[in-house]
Amino acid sequence: xxxxxxxxxxxxxxxxxxxxxxxxxxxxxxxQTLAIFGPNGAGKTTLLKVLAGLIRPRxxxxxxxxxxxxxxxIGHQSHLYEHLTVRENLLFWATLYGVPAARRAPxxxxxxxxxxMGDRADQPVWSLSRGLAQRAAIAKAxxxxxxxxxxxxxxxxxxxxxxAELRALLGELRGGGAAGxxxxxxxxxVDEGVELATDVAFQRRGRFVHFAPRAGRGxxxxxxxxxxxxxxxxxx
Amino acid sequence: xxxxxxxxxAVARKDLVLEFRTRTALVSAVVFTALVLTVFNFGRDPTAVxxxxxxxxxxxxxxxxxxxLALNRAFQLELENQALEGLLVSPxxxxxxxxxxxxxxxxxxxxxxxxxxxxxxxFFDVPVGRVLVPLxxxxxxxxxxxxxxxxxxxxxxxxxxxxxxxxxxxxxxxxVPPLIGAVQVTARLLGGRPLSESVGYLKLLAAYxxxxxSLASFLFRFTVDE
Numbered sequence: 412x413x414x415x416x417x418x419x420x421x422x423x424x425x426x427x428x429x430x431x432x433x434x435x436x437x438x439x440x441x442x443q444t445l446a447i448f449g450p451n452g453a454g455k456t457t458l459l460k461v462l463a464g465l466i467r468p469r470x471x472x473x474x475x476x477x478x479x480x481x482x483x484x485i486g487h488q489s490h491l492y493e494h495l496t497v498r499e500n501l502l503f504w505a506t507l508y509g510v511p512a513a514r515r516a517p518x519x520x521x522x523x524x525x526x527x528m529g530d531r532a533d534q535p536v537w538s539l540s541r542g543l544a545q546r547a548a549i550a551k552a553x554x555x556x557x558x559x560x561x562x563x564x565x566x567x568x569x570x571x572x573x574x575a576e577l578r579a580l581l582g583e584l585r586g587g588g589a590a591g592x593x594x595x596x597x598x599x600x601v602d603e604g605v606e607l608a609t610d611v612a613f614q615r616r617g618r619f620v621h622f623a624p625r626a627g628r629g630x631x632x633x634x635x636x637x638x639x640x641x642x643x644x645x646x647x
Numbered sequence: 648x649x650x651x652x653x654x655x656x657a658v659a660r661k662d663l664v665l666e667f668r669t670r671t672a673l674v675s676a677v678v679f680t681a682l683v684l685t686v687f688n689f690g691r692d693p694t695a696v697x698x699x700x701x702x703x704x705x706x707x708x709x710x711x712x713x714x715x716l717a718l719n720r721a722f723q724l725e726l727e728n729q730a731l732e733g734l735l736v737s738p739x740x741x742x743x744x745x746x747x748x749x750x751x752x753x754x755x756x757x758x759x760x761x762x763x764x765x766x767x768x769x770f771f772d773v774p775v776g777r778v779l780v781p782l783x784x785x786x787x788x789x790x791x792x793x794x795x796x797x798x799x800x801x802x803x804x805x806x807x808x809x810x811x812x813x814x815x816x817x818x819x820x821x822x823v824p825p826l827i828g829a830v831q832v833t834a835r836l837l838g839g840r841p842l843s844e845s846v847g848y849l850k851l852l853a854a855y856x857x858x859x860x861s862l863a864s865f866l867f868r869f870t871v872d873e
Contacts, residue, residue, distance in 0.1 A: 463736045467872070479738040490733030492661065492724070494668050506657040507737045509650065536728075551733075 413559050413593045414438040418461055418471035420454075420617075431457040432468060433617035439610070441558070442591030444581075446608035446625075448601050448637055454617040455597035459486075459561045462595065475559055480508055483557030485565050489548035493537040497528065497547050500536060501554050508555035522550045526580070542573040549580070560584065562596045566603045574603070581607055601634045613640045651743045658739070658747025663754055665724055672720040673758065676713045680763040683709045688770040702771045703833035707826055709767070710760055710786070711793065715815055717755040718797035721748050722805040731805075731871070741868035745798065749860075752794045760786055778836040785836070788852040789829035792859055796821045799863040803870040828852040 420432040431454040460466040501519040566574045613621040621640040687705045725731035804810040828848040
């Protein structure tokens with residue numbers, strides 16, 4: 412379970428103050444995926460950083476069942492060390508997330524196998540292509556079997572095939588029902604991730620100007636609703 | 648506490664593996680040490696000032712600036728693919744991160760000093776044989792203090808422009824007390840005086856270590872959190 416209550420955050424002081432979050436509240440339970448769409452500068456990344464505990468908001472609170480250990484983060488960057496192998500990276504992050512020593516190596520092998528990277532485990536990260544590095548970043552995010560996955564523009568830089576593959580993988584990861592994960596996906600591109608979403612939010616100038624279940628709406632309907640809600644938005 | 652130490656060791660081990668695999672900063676620091684000692688060796692007039700009077704200062708100036716290279720790289724490793732962001736999202740405690748970086752920096756600086764000390768003896772022909780053990784003890788005591796402060800400040804400046812320059816500017820004033828202590832004790836040891844004459848300076852070094860390791864462990868969280 413992930414819940415946010417009355418989140419407010421600003422950057423800067425006085426006249427130069429920029430409102431990044433303004434009264435954002437929601438609750439998500441297992442198996443739900445919230446897709447947050449918004450123009451550049453709408454506050455999506457700030458929201459994810461607040462949810463992850465990277466930024467302490469000026470007001471409001473976040474509750475994550477299981478605390479920090481329950482969160483997996485996939486951002487613009489992979490968080491991987493280029494001169495370590497994929498396996499060494501995973502073992503390092505597994506240690507930080509408190510995966511028991513005896514479980515680390517089997518867990519790394521399991522995650523890499525699931526992502527089709529079993530044969531890349533001993534390759535240094537610097538030698539991976541963009542798509543493979545993205546998969547390694549997902550493996551890193553999954554190493555501790557998180558129940559909440561936060562995804563910040565995860566499709567950036569991926570070609571069409573890799574993006575479709577990632578969408579399929581995320582759908583599989585979300586699962587369903589009580590055993591499923593909570594996914595929060597932020598993107599500025601409405602075509603990305605709509606099919607994954609159970610709930611959709613449009614964010615503009617730090618506010619959710621629309622927040623509702625997707626209720627079977629397809630990409631075209633979501634795109635139309637987005638255009639209406641964020642009409643003329645030039646926040647970036 | 649067990650978790651904290653395991654996390655700190657994981658960070659230290661990762662930093663050391665990265666450093667010994669790439670060797671960029673280590674080789675730079677060792678070459679820098681050798682060059683500074685060479686410059687001092689040829690840039691002094693041995694007839695004007697006895698070597699034994701000048702040597703402690705040269706040793707500590709060299710070690711201080713070589714350590715700066717190590718401290719500069721401590722958090723630059725974490726800028727690669729925004730790994731620092733990943734560390735801060737993870738359950739790794741800020742104290743665990745600080746201790747991990749501190750241990751890695753200490754090992755790094757110790758390696759540079761282990762190469763620098765024989766070069767110093769070679770260039771300046773100072774009699775360290777009799778006082779090697781206490782000298783190594785003083786080096787360890789002073790190094791712990793300035794690496795503790797330097798690790799804290801390197802985290803503080805890492806998101807700024809000109810981080811490398813800024814680190815030197817804000818760190819050097821804090822290094823004056825351990826430098827004074829280290830130079831004074833080293834001078835007495837190389838001058839053949841008993842260690843008991845340096846008790847005051849040794850206490851200063853020990854107090855500096857205790858205060859700054861504790862203070863930096865507490866303050867570190869304020870330097871890395873957004």
